[in-house]
Amino acid sequence: MTPHEDGELLTDAIEYRSMGTTNHGLWLQANHDISLILAYCDADWASCSDSSRSTTSYAIFLGPNLVSWRSKKQPTVSKSSIEAEYRAITYTVQDTIFIRSLLAEMEVWLSTPVQLHCDNVSASYLVVNPIQHDRSKHIKIDYHFVRERVAHGDLVDKICSHTIAVS
Incomplete structure (x- = not known):
C-alpha cells in the first residue's frame, strides 16, 4: 500500500468518526508514520460537589494527530482515587480498541501496542499486577479487562507526570 493510499484510508476513518460534527474541525499533520497510538488519561476524583462523582x-493520538478525546462525569461514585483513575483507564482503552478495530477494517495494521499514559502510579500498577490487594478489592472485576489487553500485548502502560499528561 502506498503512502497516498494510507492517507486516503486514514481520511476516510476520520470522516466516519466525525460524522455529526460538521460544525467542528480537525487539524491533521501530514505524516506517514501512523504506526503508534498514544493515549493519555486522567480522572479528577470526586470533583462534582453535588454528586461526588469523578x-x-x-486524549488519543494516532501518530502526531489527535483522533479522539473526551471529558465526562463518571456514572457512579468512586470510593478511591485509584478506582476513579482505573475507570478513566478503562474508558480510554475501550476507545483505543475501537480505533484499532476501525484501522484494521481499513487494512491499516499497527505494529506496536497502544501506549497508555496515566499519572496515577497505583492505578498503573493495578493494570499490570493481577494480584488483588486489600486496598483495591472494592474495584469491580469488570474493569479488569484492561489487564487482559496488557496480557495479550495490545497495550503498554506508562506512568507519566501530571505535568505532561495531555488529557
Whole structure:
C-alpha cells in the first residue's frame, strides 16, 4: 500500500468518526508514520460537589494527530482515587480498541501496542499486577479487562507526570 493510499484510508476513518460534527474541525499533520497510538488519561476524583462523582478525561493520538478525546462525569461514585483513575483507564482503552478495530477494517495494521499514559502510579500498577490487594478489592472485576489487553500485548502502560499528561 502506498503512502497516498494510507492517507486516503486514514481520511476516510476520520470522516466516519466525525460524522455529526460538521460544525467542528480537525487539524491533521501530514505524516506517514501512523504506526503508534498514544493515549493519555486522567480522572479528577470526586470533583462534582453535588454528586461526588469523578470526571474522566482522555486524549488519543494516532501518530502526531489527535483522533479522539473526551471529558465526562463518571456514572457512579468512586470510593478511591485509584478506582476513579482505573475507570478513566478503562474508558480510554475501550476507545483505543475501537480505533484499532476501525484501522484494521481499513487494512491499516499497527505494529506496536497502544501506549497508555496515566499519572496515577497505583492505578498503573493495578493494570499490570493481577494480584488483588486489600486496598483495591472494592474495584469491580469488570474493569479488569484492561489487564487482559496488557496480557495479550495490545497495550503498554506508562506512568507519566501530571505535568505532561495531555488529557
